[in-house]
Amino acid sequence: xxxxxxxxxxxxxxxxxxxxxxxxxxxxxxxxxxxxxxxxxxxxxxxxxxxxxxxxxxxxxxxxxxxxxxxxxxxxxxxxxxxxxxxxxxxxxxxxxxxxxxxxxxxxxxxxxxxxxxxxxxxxxxxxxxxxxxxxxxxxxxxxxxxxxxxxxxxxxxxxxxxxxxxxxxxxxxxxxxxxxxxxxxxxxxxxxxxxxxxxxxxxxxxxxxxxxxxxxxxxxxxxxxxxxxxxxxxxxxxxxxxxxxxxxxxxxxxxxxxxxxxxxxxxxxxxxxxxxxxxxxxxxxxxxxxxxxxxxxxxxxxxxxxxxxxxxxxxxxxxxxxxxxxxxxxxxxxxxxxxxxxxxxxxxxxxxxxxxxxxxxxxxxxxxxxxxxxxxxxxxxxxxxxxxxxxxxxxxxxxxxxxxxxxxxxxxxxxxxxxxxxxxxxxxxxxxxxxxxxxxxxxxxxxxxxxxxxxxxxxxxxxxxxxxxxxxxxxxxx
Numbered sequence: 201x202x203x204x205x206x207x208x209x210x211x212x213x214x215x216x217x218x219x220x221x222x223x224x225x226x227x228x229x230x231x232x233x234x235x236x237x238x239x240x241x242x243x244x245x246x247x248x249x250x251x252x253x254x255x256x257x258x259x260x261x262x263x264x265x266x267x268x269x270x271x272x273x274x275x276x277x278x279x280x281x282x283x284x285x286x287x288x289x290x291x292x293x294x295x296x297x298x299x300x301x302x303x304x305x306x307x308x309x310x311x312x313x314x315x316x317x318x319x320x321x322x323x324x325x326x327x328x329x330x331x332x333x334x335x336x337x338x339x340x341x342x343x344x345x346x347x348x349x350x351x352x353x354x355x356x357x358x359x360x361x362x363x364x365x366x367x368x369x370x371x372x373x374x375x376x377x378x379x380x381x382x383x384x385x386x387x388x389x390x391x392x393x394x395x396x397x398x399x400x401x402x403x404x405x406x407x408x409x410x411x412x413x414x415x416x417x418x419x420x421x422x423x424x425x426x427x428x429x430x431x432x433x434x435x436x437x438x439x440x441x442x443x444x445x446x447x448x449x450x451x452x453x454x455x456x457x458x459x460x461x462x463x464x465x466x467x468x469x470x471x472x473x474x475x476x477x478x479x480x481x482x483x484x485x486x487x488x489x490x491x492x493x494x495x496x497x498x499x500x501x502x503x504x505x506x507x508x509x510x511x512x513x514x515x516x517x518x519x520x521x522x523x524x525x526x527x528x529x530x531x532x533x534x535x536x537x538x539x540x541x542x543x544x545x546x547x548x549x550x551x552x553x554x555x556x557x558x559x560x561x562x563x564x565x566x567x568x569x570x571x572x573x574x575x576x577x578x579x580x581x582x583x584x585x586x587x588x589x590x591x592x593x594x595x596x597x598x599x600x601x602x603x604x605x606x607x608x609x610x611x612x613x614x615x616x617x618x619x620x621x622x623x624x625x626x627x628x629x630x631x632x633x634x635x636x637x638x639x640x641x642x643x644x645x646x647x648x649x650x651x652x653x654x655x656x657x658x659x660x661x662x663x664x665x666x667x668x669x670x671x672x673x674x675x676x677x678x679x
Contacts, residue, residue: 394634
């Protein structure tokens with residue numbers, strides 16, 4: 201009789217900010233490692249998250265990686281060496297950029313068709329020299345020396361680029377506006393403000409709060425099947441021929457698994473002969489491997505070779521079971537699942553508690569005494585400015601919140617906002633001063649189109665926010 205067929209519930213591991221769009225708990229050093237070190241030939245590039253089931257990878261040539269590295273260069277060009285807080289903010293923006301790119305790509309594929317002739321002409325344009333003359337010899341050499349898969353990749357990249365560029369132009373760049381609207385837009389985007397902010401990081405409080413052991417035990421007992429475990433051994437290689445050779449050998453003599461893993465595997469588990477022991481879905485080196493393993497109804501078998509992100513995995517599945525006790529589950533996995541299940545309730549309750557604390561502190565003029573952190577921008581900032589730093593080069597929190605600038609620019613100068621609930625914390629903001637553009641600059645705006653860019657950017661931002669709210673976005677934790 202076959203073993204019970206367990207399919208674990210898909211989980212969204214907790215992140216430090218407890219929401220996908222905020223700062224993740226993934227180590228910034230770990231992100232840097234995956235972007236700087238070529239991960240080809242290792243256990244595979246980790247997946248940072250997904251959009252409607254489509255993975256977002258940590259790698260230099262992914263949308264996330266290119267955006268992350270470009271943002272770092274942008275900061276350095278202003279003479280700012282990004283610290284950990286800034287890197288966390290960059291991570292947030294890079295992830296948002298990757299999500300937006302996938303959503304735009306899906307929309308473009310449904311609405312924009314690109315002919316083969318157009319793609320070929322676009323490819324040929326890459327071989328036009330500085331003299332403006334097409335180099336047929338270089339183009340022919342490229343076709344001869346490139347593999348079919350390489351040419352297919354170039355073709356796909358060009359097609360995607362054309363599709364996304366076209367849809368972006370249709371959605372965001374064809375913004376029509378009157379002279380009065382231009383003047384209003386210029387006044388809005390060129391007005392600068394200075395603020396003081398008292399902020400309590402509620403997300404970190406919840407993430408670091410000690411959960412009573414009794415609560416954890418009760419949660420485990422009520423959700424045991426969420427922690428189903430598989431006892432596996434694994435070999436990871438980056439050569440398909442080697443994978444087939446090892447698989448064929450193990451098909452006839454499984455006893456050689458440990459020796460072959462130690463000798464050939466690229467995964468750190470080779471030090472244990474490829475053995476993992478009983479692990480949950482969150483502990484697998486590959487999401488695809490975990491999905492295949494937990495969909496298997498047989499046990500004590502050598503699975504077919506699993507290919508994922510240029511890595512071939514050879515897996516021996518010994519057994520699948522539901523753990524008897526919480527002590528058999530990795531503590532971090534248990535905590536992640538608990539927080540993931542209860543995060544909305546925990547975060548909401550703690551925010552409400554901190555709102556009341558801040559209100560009392562405002563009445564007593566003792567905001568710093570309740571653990572609120574004080575921020576004051578180092579220089580005046582515009583509406584929608586992508587980074588605001590304080591005098592100590594720390595990033596002002598909650599910039600990614602869609603209403604952050606609305607709160608600030610809708611409040612009168614000299615006034616203090618009510619306590620604001622942001623994604624990850626609560627805050628009180630005082631508007632210190634304002635610098636408005638000159639009347640001359642506003643009149644010039646009516647005769648230019650540069651100021652329409654601010655409106656186009658807001659249209660793009662609003663489209664992105666709306667599209668993200670309708671999509672299934674998942675943010676993983678690599679810790």
